[in-house]
Amino acid sequence: MLARIDLRGSRLPGVRELTGLLPRAGTDIDSVLATVRPICEDVRERGAEAVREITARFDGVDAEDFAVPQAALDDALASIDPALREALEEAVSRVRKVHADQRRTDVTTEVVPGGTVTERWVPVRRVGLYVPGGLAPLLSSVVMNVVPAQLAGVESIAVATPPQRDNGGLPDRGVLAACALLGVTEVYAVGGAQAIAVFGYGAGSCEPVDMVTGPGNVYVTAAKRLLRGLIGIDSEAGPTEVAILADDTADPVHVAADLISQAEHDPLAGAVLVTTSEQLADAVTALLPEQVAATKHSDRITTALGGSQSGVVLVDDLDAGLAVVDAYAAEHLEIQTRDAREVALRVRNAGAVFVGAWSPVSLGDYAAGSNHVLPTGGCARHSSGLSVQTFLRGIHLVDYDEQALAGVARHVDVLAHAEDLPAHAAAVAVRQR
Structure with a gap:
């Protein structure tokens, strides 16, 4: 049901090559x-x-x-x-x-006496x-x-x-x-x-x-x-996705259930297991058919798990696993390893990270307190999920008095002429007469 990619035993590819190797749902907007x-x-x-x-x-x-x-x-x-x-x-x-x-709260910075910049959040x-x-x-x-x-x-x-x-x-x-x-x-x-x-x-x-x-x-x-x-x-959302980084301590029943729960969303949903344990991968793969058959939306889930957007990635160690999940930049990332919180704190790219055996993605979908509107398709490399900040705009208030402007006028003049924008310099110079 899940395709396999074996990255063990050789030097891990660079980020660009790795990104191309990993399963991902294609969305042609x-x-x-x-x-x-x-x-x-x-x-x-x-x-x-x-x-x-x-x-x-x-x-x-x-x-x-x-x-x-x-x-x-x-x-x-x-x-x-x-x-x-x-x-x-x-x-x-x-x-x-x-x-x-x-x-957010407004912050006023005194740049020089008589010259302030206030960042307002509107x-x-x-x-x-x-x-x-x-x-x-x-x-x-x-x-x-x-x-x-x-x-x-x-x-x-x-x-x-x-x-x-x-x-x-x-x-x-x-x-x-x-x-x-x-x-x-x-x-x-x-x-x-x-x-x-x-x-x-x-x-x-x-x-x-x-x-x-x-x-x-x-x-x-x-x-x-x-x-x-x-x-x-907020974003251009694509099909939902989950990645699970797991070692030999993970419970295969939990891992299989979490892959299935995300695949339930959509036939295009992505479900990716990244693991250091071939035994875990085998156990999860063996559990999936029975668990999928027992669900209401088995056809949808089967399509998602069998698609090119889903799979198992085998890695040598957790360092390699972290490199893989950072390249994948999942919307949802579960960490089911020893010292899961410490491993989670090393993650750079993810919409939301779910730590340990008792923090499944479905908790975050409903009642963890986190937001479930998250970046997909690798956009977690540069974007965040929905938050209060999404609806706020930072506006700078620049407030200089005459003396403060005079103190920086010559620097404005030099920079404006370096850019061949003499009218910029003149707009300050006219105030110095």
């Missing part, structure tokens, strides 16, 4: 831009009328107004299963606790949060998007999520309940590329937003790429 562009243009030109037609075509729902009524939000929350409400409340509490510590005014609803209605993504935006001080929050034919054209009831629980009153029953276009251009009662966050399929991602610049985006 460019290939769907030709499909997405006319959808976005249609929404820009015809607004709500276009949204209604596109939604009827793709989702089989024909609704005159895609704004979700407040009564539907209230009803979803009132009728939610008590155990699910309790779980949501606990998840919200934990995510709030972690993200509250991410809030929230984005209005954001659109996308919550997927395709293979699985990700009500947990409501929590992961809304909580950091609220803590950042975003004043206007809108959520878009696909309509469901079996729910009277409204979005998933769990998603609606999560929105209501968090006090989000602006929710739209629209999905896919058209949802991003609604956020970007405005349509119906939805005013344009300044930023869009949240994961989605390749069409959502393509729309985010297309509208980037008009709106800010």
Whole structure:
């Protein structure tokens, strides 16, 4: 079920070569831009009328107004299963606790007497949060998007999520309940590329937003790429992925279960085991067929685990294993080794790291307190997951008095002339007369 790559017994390839050797889901966003562009243009030109037609075509729902009524939000929350409400409340509490510590404070630096630079942290005014609803209605993504935006001080929050034919054209009831629980009153029953276009251009009662966050399929991602610049985006999310770095102390039952849990998301999901133990690899491989057969979404999982994006990588030692997982830069990385925390602290590239036998990725998906909107496709080499910081902008206030400007005027003059920009120098010199 899982292909093998054996990197033992020879010098480990360099990062570039290693990256090319490792399993990875291929996502060709460019290939769907030709499909997405006319959808976005249609929404820009015809607004709500276009949204209604596109939604009827793709989702089989024909609704005159895609704004979700407040009564539907209230009803979803009132009728939610008590155990699910309790779980949501606990998840919200934990995510709030972690993200509250991410809030930034303004800092003023006195460069010279009379000359200061203050860095202010200002929230984005209005954001659109996308919550997927395709293979699985990700009500947990409501929590992961809304909580950091609220803590950042975003004043206007809108959520878009696909309509469901079996729910009277409204979005998933769990998603609606999560929105209501968090006090989000602006929710739209629209999905896919058209949802991003609604956020970007405005349509119906939805005013344009300044930023869009949240994961989605390749069409959502393509729309985010297309509208980037008009709106800010968090990332171009690809298929989800997990890497597990394990040695001979890892429990193969745990490892197999964690690979399966991530593969459950999508047939394109990536599941990669990097291990120093061939015995562990054999045991995990032997366990997978029975465990997969016992799951609800066995077909989806089988496709994901058997695809080119998944596999087992054998390495000589943990140093080599760390080099491999840093080159892979997984969205989710589990460390199941001796001294797991010490090993985890050596990791440079990962969206989130899950330490030891009792910190599975599914904990982070729901109730660890961490955020599950994370960089995919190797982007963890340069990007972070969703956080309060995502919704804040640093703005410098430069405040110099006359004496402070005079003290640096000659240096500005020299630098401006070195760049052949004499008007820059003149803008300071004119103040020195």
